[in-house]
Amino acid sequence: MLFLVAAVGLIAYYVYKSIKPPPPIPLPENVSEISPRIKLNDGRYLAYRELGFPKDKAKNKIIILHGFGSSKLVDLKITQEMVDEFEIYFLLFDRAGYGESDPHPSRTLKTDTYDIEELADKLQIGPKFHVLGMSLGAYPVYGCLKYIPHRLSGATLVVPLLNFWWSRLPLNLSISAFKKLPIQNQWTLGVAHYFPWLLYWWMTQKWFSPFSQNPRETMTERDIELADKHTKHSYIKESALRQGEYVSMQRDIIAGYQNWEFDPTELSNPFSDDNKGSVHIWCALEDKQISHEVLLYLCDKLPWITLHEVPEAGHLIIHEKQHFEDIIKAACS
Numbered sequence: 021m022l023f024l025v026a027a028v029g030l031i032a033y034y035v036y037k038s039i040k041p042p043p044p045i046p047l048p049e050n051v052s053e054i055s056p057r058i059k060l061n062d063g064r065y066l067a068y069r070e071l072g073f074p075k076d077k078a079k080n081k082i083i084i085l086h087g088f089g090s091s092k093l094v095d096l097k098i099t100q101e102m103v104d105e106f107e108i109y110f111l112l113f114d115r116a117g118y119g120e121s122d123p124h125p126s127r128t129l130k131t132d133t134y135d136i137e138e139l140a141d142k143l144q145i146g147p148k149f150h151v152l153g154m155s156l157g158a159y160p161v162y163g164c165l166k167y168i169p170h171r172l173s174g175a176t177l178v179v180p181l182l183n184f185w186w187s188r189l190p191l192n193l194s195i196s197a198f199k200k201l202p203i204q205n206q207w208t209l210g211v212a213h214y215f216p217w218l219l220y221w222w223m224t225q226k227w228f229s230p231f232s233q234n235p236r237e238t239m240t241e242r243d244i245e246l247a248d249k250h251t252k253h254s255y256i257k258e259s260a261l262r263q264g265e266y267v268s269m270q271r272d273i274i275a276g277y278q279n280w281e282f283d284p285t286e287l288s289n290p291f292s293d294d295n296k297g298s299v300h301i302w303c304a305l306e307d308k309q310i311s312h313e314v315l316l317y318l319c320d321k322l323p324w325i326t327l328h329e330v331p332e333a334g335h336l337i338i339h340e341k342q343h344f345e346d347i348i349k350a351a352c353s
Contacts, residue, residue: 041220041270044123044263055092055120058142066139067120068092068113071103075145078109080352081173083136085153085160086112087338089269091119091260097341098348106352111149113139115157117267118260127271129280133163137171150174150351154338155309156181159276165299166282169290176351178302178338179310181276185213188283189314197311202232212273219274220266240306240334247336289324299325300350302343304333326350 051057057065069092075081086094092112102108114121116135124131140149150173153161158180165175184198198206208230211222223230235244261268291297299322303315312329319327328350330337337343 039218039221041266042264044117044267047120047263051120055114057120058139060135060138060142064116064122064124065120066113066116066122066135068111068139068143070143071096071110071112073103073107073109075109075111075143077107079107081109081111081145081149082348082351083140083149083151084110084112085136085151085157086115086118086260087154088156088272089257089260090157091256093119093256093259095339097339097344099345102345102348106348108348108352109145111140111143111145114260115160115272117263117271119262120259123263123267123271127275128278129159129163129275130167132160132275133167136160136164137168140171147171148173150176152176152178152347152351153180154178155335156272156276159183162280162284162287165284165287165290169288172290172297174297174299174351176300176302176347178347179304179307179335180301180315182310182314183277183280184209185277185279186283186285188285190317193311193314193317197314200311201309202234202237204229204232205238209273209277212277213279216274216278219270223265223270238308238335240308243334243336246339249339284318285321287322289322291324298350298353300328300347301325302328302330302337302347304335304337305329305331306333307335307337309335 048054055067055069057067059065072078084094086092092114094112096110115132116127117123136151148171151161151164153159155178158177161175161177161180164172182197184194208222212219232238239247301315301319303310303312305312315327319325330343333340333343
């Protein structure tokens with residue numbers, strides 16, 4: 021009996037250690053020398069980067085939300101001439117848990133949204149700003165349209181995350197889009213949605229990869245070329261994940277694919293004749309990760325959103341100079 025109790029205890033301890041996420045890796049003491057940071061009301065710090073026109077003179081103020089596994093160091097493919105022409109101020113920041121930004125202990129879509137608003141206020145960029153999010157990092161843009169629409173001069177979603185569990189998304193569309201993903205990716209998103217407390221174990225177990233290891237299942241040939249170029253700048257990913265993958269990428273997956281408080285088709289147009297602004301969704305027609313049909317459905321339900329369909333483009337459209345400049349021109353129109 022004692023042996024049995026001891027065995028059960030050891031198994032329980034092993035299971036607990038396996039599923040319990042580790043604490044974030046501490047940032048270096050000289051972190052303020054690595055990147056400017058601003059203190060939020062809850063005591064956390066967000067690291068940021070400012071580019072372009074001076075914010076007190078800029079006509080267009082755009083907050084860039086980096087993608088999955090990236091950071092504020094993402095390269096913006098835009099010329100100085102275009103920045104000057106449109107008088108653009110860019111604010112980039114490490115989302116909670118990424119780079120030099122402190123993690124949020126219970127990060128959600130809503131907390132990410134209010135981080136954006138508070139950062140804008142602390143840096144005094146003005147009462148209104150444009151938010152631009154890419155890929156999985158676009159989900160806080162939906163939050164901005166829901167929770168802080170009065171602060172927006174515009175919003176742009178580039179190949180944005182689609183939550184397959186949105187309450188009003190037709191089941192046939194959801195299933196079709198979900199099944200286009202590699203089976204490992206489907207399992208991982210399912211764990212994040214139904215068993216988020218198990219995601220750390222799922223992502224670190226050694227039996228099989230939590231994501232497809234065949235790049236051609238999720239990327240076009242051009243995407244692979246662009247991704248290879250970015251691997252030459254490995255310091256960007258190393259910097260982005262310096263506090264550990266759980267508080268950055270894994271919390272990203274949970275926040276993006278958990279149950280939301282709203283469905284995007286319930287959003288109201290934040291702009292009117294008296295309150296100028298626009299919302300844009302950019303869809304790459306060869307994207308292997310984001311369903312064209314779901315984006316069409318979303319824009320059909322929300323006709324005030326302008327859908328841009330880009331032929332012969334894949335998921336990494338944001339890293340193509342011509343496409344990125346087109347995206348910025350539309351945001352500044």
